[in-house]
Amino acid sequence: MRLADGRTVPDLRLDAAAVARCRELADRITAPVIGFVERHTTVSIERAVLRLFGFHGAGSRGVPFVNLIVDELHARGLVGRGAAWWLGWAMRQGARDPLQVAERIAALPRDPPPLPAEEDEALRAEMRREARAAAAELRARVERRDALKAELGAGPLPHKYLIVASGNIHDDVEQGRAAAQAGADVIAVIRSTAQSLLDYVPHGATTEGYGGTYATQENFRIMREALDAESRKLGRYVHLTNYSSGLCMSEIAIAAAWERLDMLLNDAMYGILFRDINMKRTLCDQHFSRRICAFAGILINTGEDNYITTADADEAAHTVVASHFVNESFAHRAGLPDALIGLGHSFEIDPAREDTVARELAQALLVRTLFPDAPIKYMPPTKHKQGDIFFSHAYDTMADVVSWLTGQHIQLLGMMTEAMHNPFLMDRYVALKTADYVYRAWRSLGGELQLRPGGAVERRAAETLGKALGLLEEVADEGLFQAIGKARFGDVARAEDGGKGLEGVVPRDDDYFNPFLEILEGAA
Incomplete structure (x- = not known):
């Protein structure tokens, strides 16, 4: 070959x-795992969205701004709408830097009133423009890396x-x-x-x-x-x-x-x-x-x-x-x-x-x-x-x-x-x-x-291929979550609702908003 x-x-x-x-x-x-993924978000995904908007810094005690903001949203049960939507909301309330965004979010009631439809639509359009600009900046940085690689060439394989x-x-x-x-x-x-x-x-x-x-x-x-x-x-x-x-x-x-x-x-x-x-x-x-x-x-x-x-x-x-x-x-x-x-x-x-x-x-x-x-x-x-x-x-x-x-x-x-x-x-x-x-x-x-x-x-x-096929048949029948629970991989068993970080998994709201996911899926 x-x-x-x-x-x-x-x-x-x-x-x-x-x-x-x-x-x-x-x-x-x-397929069913991706189905689950597409119905949920996590606190880490929403923090990543804020980082894509440029929130790279930390507060006075070293706590990342993205944690300050998403923790406040999560405590109020608001993460399911998407951090990008709440960032747009805070900016419309006059926030101009990450600390002000965190302060506006911290002042939210547990059940904030909805925006009028026209204002909601305008907010989303504005954040989509910001997301496109941020994605273009990221792409330019990647192209800088690729240009140097093309100029110098890499070693042999x-x-x-x-x-x-x-x-x-x-x-x-x-x-x-x-x-x-x-x-x-x-x-x-x-x-x-x-x-x-x-x-x-x-x-x-x-x-x-x-x-x-x-x-x-x-x-x-x-x-x-x-x-x-x-x-x-x-x-x-x-x-x-x-x-x-x-x-x-x-x-x-x-x-x-x-x-x-x-x-x-x-x-x-x-x-x-x-x-x-x-x-x-x-x-x-x-x-x-x-x-x-x-x-x-x-x-x-x-x-x-x-x-x-x-x-x-x-x-x-x-x-x-x-x-x-x-x-x-x-x-x-x-x-x-x-x-x-x-x-x-x-x-x-x-x-x-x-x-x-x-x-x-x-x-x-x-x-x-x-x-x-x-x-x-x-x-x-x-x-x-x-x-x-x-x-x-x-x-x-x-x-x-x-x-x-x-x-x-x-x-x-x-x-x-x-x-x-x-x-x-x-x-x-x-x-x-x-x-x-x-x-x-x-x-x-x-x-x-x-x-x-x-x-x-x-x-x-x-022999190895045949056994792999047999294992895949089993996992396809019982599902990946269940197969992991039965120690099919690495002789280690984990529970579907056990382990660290489950509390950070959140169902997406019907009006969930993530303009970067739209861009990433469009690029794919």
């Missing part, structure tokens, strides 16, 4: 009818993806620059531990964080500007990614789009399973955030690789593939083209077993073949890493080989000191050097190798 970038990977024969059936079932699974996670954005900048100078194509700023559970986005630059650096709009700006400068020095574009997940998924997508990020880790299932965020809340937020990513040309990374950190990678391989089909369907429904759907999978089979490379090759090639136009993100081993850094490095190298042979698009490079400490600069240098060696050494072998018909790789791929 020849890929769009010119690389060739071994052909994998698959049952075309089974593949088509998987996609049909995935669409059946996502697979893009080498490296993590920085110091907790201090200014230290992250220096580590990101060093990684780019050593050959990294993508710098991923890991988010501070448990930020996904905060129902607000911290404001400003941050210099303290545990396990990562807070995802804030100012931190995005600082890192993007630094990497733009480094890109010009190097003569090649360096991509930037962060996390748009958790209770503020939609807002972070806005901040990332505004500050010209290239990629976002964006997957509701990760938050549901591994952060116990309510499934209704996060699936609503995911859809709106993916609308934004589609508008801004941001490549999403999904989180299926996490399933096999809690479940056995060999036994649960089919759950990854089934989830890929569901995630693809959700992404298409949000207007994302295949080129922006970065599905995730990883090299995680227990190395004590035999034939792990053949089985990993089958999994990686299966995903590549099923989703030929998706920029797959391939993750290195983490679950079975040991304190023996020499074995760890050899283990990572095998992942690099599989990634190359199966034509992956984004390769997250493993660190020999995984789970011991934040990687040293030398750890990253060694990972980059080894990946470059693998890509040189195996340059043309993808086009030289042929799979033996009925052999181990082909049989394993067919």
